[in-house]
Amino acid sequence: MxxxxxxxxxxxxxxxxxxxxxxxxxxxxxxxxxxxxxxxxxxxxxxxxxxxxxxxxxxxxxxxxxxxxxxxxxxxxxxxxxxxxxxxxxxxxxxxxxxxxxxxxxxxxxxxxxxxxxxxxxxxxxxxxxxxxxxxxxxxxxxxxxxxxxxxxxxxxxxxxxxxxxxxxxxxLPDDVFKDGCAEVIKYGILAGNPIFDQLKNPIKKNIESIVYRCIKIKRDIVQKDEKDKNIRQLLNLGHTIAHAIELLSGYTVSHGEAVAKGLLLIAKISYTQGFCSKAVLDRITDILDVYGFDTDPIYKEKDIASAIIMDKKRNNEYINLILIEDIGKCVIKKTSMSDLNNMIQKAMDYRG
Ligand SMILES: NC(=O)c1ccc[n+]([C@@H]2O[C@H](COP(=O)([O-])OP(=O)(O)OC[C@H]3O[C@@H](n4cnc5c(N)ncnc54)[C@H](O)[C@@H]3O)[C@@H](O)[C@H]2O)c1
The missing domain is CATH 3.40.50.1970 (Rossmann fold)
Known part of the structure; x- marks a missing residue:
């Protein structure tokens, strides 16, 4: 145990x-x-x-x-x-x-x-x-x-x-429900890097005990430092701002895990096109999402995604804290204005690499 x-x-x-x-x-x-x-x-x-x-x-x-x-x-x-x-x-x-x-x-x-x-x-x-x-x-x-x-x-x-x-x-667990969980595990892999990121190249089911243990420890370490989501706990939202917008736009017919996978790839593309990470990092994230067979097409137009984010976030103010990727194992919180966000999403979606 x-x-x-x-x-x-x-x-x-x-x-x-x-x-x-x-x-x-x-x-x-x-x-x-x-x-x-x-x-x-x-x-x-x-x-x-x-x-x-x-x-x-x-x-x-x-x-x-x-x-x-x-x-x-x-x-x-x-x-x-x-x-x-x-x-x-x-x-x-x-x-x-x-x-x-x-x-x-x-x-x-x-x-x-x-x-x-x-x-x-x-x-x-x-x-x-x-x-x-x-x-x-x-x-x-x-x-x-x-x-x-x-x-x-x-x-x-x-x-x-x-x-x-x-x-x-x-x-x-039905395959699609298990796959939803895999998207969250990939999120931990991007946040924490190795050994978990490389471990994900093999099916999660093969190493489920050590993977679940590692993910829980990553979350534990973050929660212990910031239980009430004031600062670094927000890193756990990697890919989720976009994922929630896609879930909302779909009327919740796109599952949380599928939306997280779409959100992770789009945020990786934003990170690359805004100069936060290298092409190699974007490729590694694209490849790992492919291994699990995620459909990473964001489905909706950039302006719809941006408006859904604004709808969700305007309760706070005109800025959101976006989690961007600098490297596998290194993510940062970037305060982003809604108008910048729109342009960032557009540039990332226009990117055909
Ligand atoms: N509190 C948090 O920090 C946090 C973090 C991430 C997600 N969430 C929330 O979690 C929810 C999604 O969780 P979920 O994906 O587990 O959804 P879920 O609880 O709806 O479970 C998904 C499906 O799997 C079935 N199921 C559950 N266990 C099973 C098993 N062992 N065998 C067969 N079928 C089983 C359920 O009946 C359900 O149909 C969302 O509401 C999301 O907002 C909360």
Whole structure:
């Protein structure tokens, strides 16, 4: 078993291994205070693994409640959020009890926000079941729901008390969901460089344990320095400003991972055409995205992408912090005006190298 300790506003452990879901009580027992556990999961994860989790908790005389949401991003909404809080209150869940977020980033973000706000915060255990959730959403304490006006518009920074990552659960992931997670892993490879970047030339599944471990450590190191996203945590948004714009333009029919891959290539092209990185760096990023078969066509025109970014960001001001690539393993935060951004995107999209 691999273990990563996060020392942020809360200190917690992330355990990474195979076949540990069926032994989970032994790991979480030391942090349990109450005897009720409220599991938030989706229908697919519940069908595949729900009984493994609940039966052993019940065998240990834990009173288990479960709230099952339909799978998919649409469930990360305020109706489910309020319905869950009400259900927890009806069931008499108290501040000493715990929430388990069981699933991918959707149940994870929703359950995290529920745990952050129910009775001003109760214990949270994350059990990620997708690659994306394992390397990204279950770690670092960003929790959120989507509002009609946009993604992740309500949320809280709320660290879990433990994360248990059972890699065997990923055997049942559909290829496209696994691929979504690969885009985030490639992001870590670009941010942190080697050894992880070169490791990605071989299929991630072959080295999943060491890759997940490395990604989590990269995120841990960043979160420990900047838990509230004030400075270097923004590096984790590499490719994401553009990705979110593409997701928005597509009405969320382009998956997060596909959009991240498109965002990574476009940001690499911007970095090259603005003189931040060499052609060799751009080529390495193009090649690694090709290895995973990502369609990196941004689909939309530069002015549409720029307007979608403006729509998303104008709540702040006329500048955004764009993450640019200087080298594999070296990215920088560049304050960019919206008008410059438009020109940068246009130049990058005109580039035919
Ligand atoms: N909080 C953060 O820091 C952070 C970071 C990145 C992404 N996110 C959020 O994460 C979400 C995306 O997460 P996701 O890609 O995990 O989506 P998801 O939770 O919707 O899971 C994707 C699909 O995989 C299915 N699934 C999950 N585990 C499975 C398994 N083991 N076997 C078979 N099927 C399984 C789900 O039922 C779902 O249909 C987005 O809402 C995004 O905003 C949050």
């Amino acid at each position: 691999k273990k990563v300790v996060v020392k942020s506003s809360k200190k917690y452990e992330i355990l990474i291994d195979r076949d540990i879901l069926s032994k989970i009580y032994g790991y979480i027992n030391p942090i349990l205070k109450g005897n009720h556990i409220y599991i938030i999961t989706d229908d697919i994860v519940d069908r595949l693994y729900g009984s493994v989790l609940t039966s052993q908790l019940k065998n240990e005389n834990i009173i288990v409640y479960k709230y099952i949401i339909p799978n998919g991003e649409k469930s990360k909404n305020s109706d489910n959020y309020i319905a869950i809080l009400n259900d927890m209150a009806v069931k008499g869940i108290s501040r000493t009890d715990s929430v388990i977020a069981f699933g991918g980033g959707v149940p994870g973000d929703l359950a995290g926000f529920v745990a952050a706000t129910y009775q001003r915060g109760i214990s949270l255990i994350q059990i990620p079941t997708t690659l994306l959730a394992a390397v990204d959403s279950s770690v670092g304490g960003k929790t959120a729901i989507d509002l009609k006006q946009g993604k992740n518009l309500a949320g809280a920074f709320y660290q879990p008390d433990m994360v248990i990552c059972d890699l065997s659960l990923m055997n049942t």
